[in-house]
Amino acid sequence: MEYLADSHTMKTVDNCSIQEFKIPSVVLMERAALGVSVFLKGLITREKSNKCIKTVCVCGSGNNGADGLAVARQLNENGINVSVVIAGTSEGTEEYRLQKNIVSNLGIECVEYNGNIDFSEYDYIVDAMFGIGLSRNIEGRYAQIAEAVNEAGEKGSVVVAVDIASGINADNGQIMGVAVKADYTVTFGYKKTGIMFYPGATYSGSVEVVNAGFVPENVLHNKVDGFGRTFTYTDDDIDRLVVRTSDSNKGTYGRTLIIAGSKDMGGAAVLSASAAYRSGTGLVKILTHEANKTPLLVRMPECLIATYQDNKPLAAELKKDFAWAKSIAAGPGLSMNEVAAEITRSVIEINDKVRILDADALNIIAAEKIDFRGNAEGNIIVTPHLMEMSRLIGKSVSDIKKNLVQCAKEFAKEHQCICVLKDARTVVTDGTNVYINSTGNDGMSTGGSGDVLTGLTAGFTAMGIDAFEAACLAVYVHGKAGDIAALNRGKAGMTASDIANAVADAIKR
Numbered sequence: 001m002e003y004l005a006d007s008h009t010m011k012t013v014d015n016c017s018i019q020e021f022k023i024p025s026v027v028l029m030e031r032a033a034l035g036v037s038v039f040l041k042g043l044i045t046r047e048k049s050n051k052c053i054k055t056v057c058v059c060g061s062g063n064n065g066a067d068g069l070a071v072a073r074q075l076n077e078n079g080i081n082v083s084v085v086i087a088g089t090s091e092g093t094e095e096y097r098l099q100k101n102i103v104s105n106l107g108i109e110c111v112e113y114n115g116n117i118d119f120s121e122y123d124y125i126v127d128a129m130f131g132i133g134l135s136r137n138i139e140g141r142y143a144q145i146a147e148a149v150n151e152a153g154e155k156g157s158v159v160v161a162v163d164i165a166s167g168i169n170a171d172n173g174q175i176m177g178v179a180v181k182a183d184y185t186v187t188f189g190y191k192k193t194g195i196m197f198y199p200g201a202t203y204s205g206s207v208e209v210v211n212a213g214f215v216p217e218n219v220l221h222n223k224v225d226g227f228g229r230t231f232t233y234t235d236d237d238i239d240r241l242v243v244r245t246s247d248s249n250k251g252t253y254g255r256t257l258i259i260a261g262s263k264d265m266g267g268a269a270v271l272s273a274s275a276a277y278r279s280g281t282g283l284v285k286i287l288t289h290e291a292n293k294t295p296l297l298v299r300m301p302e303c304l305i306a307t308y309q310d311n312k313p314l315a316a317e318l319k320k321d322f323a324w325a326k327s328i329a330a331g332p333g334l335s336m337n338e339v340a341a342e343i344t345r346s347v348i349e350i351n352d353k354v355r356i357l358d359a360d361a362l363n364i365i366a367a368e369k370i371d372f373r374g375n376a377e378g379n380i381i382v383t384p385h386l387m388e389m390s391r392l393i394g395k396s397v398s399d400i401k402k403n404l405v406q407c408a409k410e411f412a413k414e415h416q417c418i419c420v421l422k423d424a425r426t427v428v429t430d431g432t433n434v435y436i437n438s439t440g441n442d443g444m445s446t447g448g449s450g451d452v453l454t455g456l457t458a459g460f461t462a463m464g465i466d467a468f469e470a471a472c473l474a475v476y477v478h479g480k481a482g483d484i485a486a487l488n489r490g491k492a493g494m495t496a497s498d499i500a501n502a503v504a505d506a507i508k509r
Ligand SMILES: NC(=O)C1=CN([C@@H]2O[C@H](COP(=O)(O)OP(=O)(O)OC[C@H]3O[C@@H](n4cnc5c(N)ncnc54)[C@H](O)[C@@H]3O)[C@@H](O)[C@H]2O)[C@@H](O)CC1
Pocket: 014, 024, 025, 026, 028, 029, 032, 033, 060, 061, 062, 063, 064, 065, 067, 093, 129, 130, 131, 132, 133, 134, 135, 136, 137, 138, 139, 142, 162, 163, 164, 188, 212
């Protein structure tokens, strides 16, 4: 697990370290700058060892700029040719003035930006214009500099961002007017949430987190409200999955009911059910339209099948299957007709099982304005993509995209459920804790990918993993399976079936 921080949390971590624990601001700054200069020195040694290289630090007048000035001093100390371009227009923070004074005393070349600097003369450009203090769109001279740096980047200069690429919103990854496109970002303490989300992720390049000497995590957990509540997973977290035991049987690993597939969309049931089996769950039953029975049995002999018919009472059949299951997923390829609506309402009414609501179950909830609530014994996990979320809450897709975390949190709180808001960087939240996913790739933008995630989530919850953790793990494993499928098949050629099959490799221990 890796903790992430938005700008507010990071500023609170700064303040707690400085004000409460009396670590001087410049001590933190020295550690932070050292992280950048050591990283840069490593790059220079690896990439341009036989060449006389030129570097430039582009500095704003906040503490990000002050970091940049300290980096310039440290590079100079290491015999690296470095100069400073002053981007800032104000007198600057106390730390900025202090660092600028030292740089001037050392005689490091320091010029005001005058519109005529060709940054492509430099092999390495350190972007220290704005960090987590960026508070409005970049305009005027700052925008010109960002564009000039990007032009140089296109011509081959290597751009290293200090803390976060200037112009990227540290919370949501949006571009504030214009942004520097970095090849690398050296970020302090914790990866900023804005580095996780697109387009911030693209503008950050490859990201290195360095320790800047903030107070330790066990202290931050107690002192900084909200610290540790936003996180991502790494491969180590696969160990959170259920460990199989030699003395087990199929009953040990839970029974999963997948309600999917109308007359015309039987394939959704195959994708969800095969992912559920690949998750490791013991038994998977598909409840589907009767027209799908024979093709499903041929395709998936390991599945149990229950069917429903149009215009026939369903209640008794549903009751039996609900009682059988440990977790229930409903929605993939279900269509939006009266039977599907009856199924959706019935699933919502069960109170003692984990339920996953996806696709048409969500569209029915939106269309019929069905209210629902999860509870401690029978949590509900909803897995909308942006369009489905837009139908549910009546906001535009672009507004939701700008505020994925806030939007998912509000929804989760209102419905006391777990919200998996699917996008290129999927967010999972129970209203308080927020998981931001980093696995997956654009090869997964293919029909049926979401059905695979639904099956995987149903499988993990049936195995007894806590609903929130199961949802986070399912999103992580789903993306990892997508990455494996992309390696094997290529992003263009891979299909949702390839993702479902790759789950086996993704969870292999
Ligand atoms: N001691 C500390 O507090 C530490 C701070 N650190 C660095 O400090 C940074 C944060 O520093 P600051 O809070 O000073 O903020 P920044 O340096 O990110 O920028 C804030 C300054 O830019 C101005 N500004 C914001 N948006 C603007 C815009 N669009 N156009 C023009 N001016 C704009 C603000 O008014 C403010 O003066 C971090 O990202 C990190 O690099 C690190 O050195 C670690 C320790």
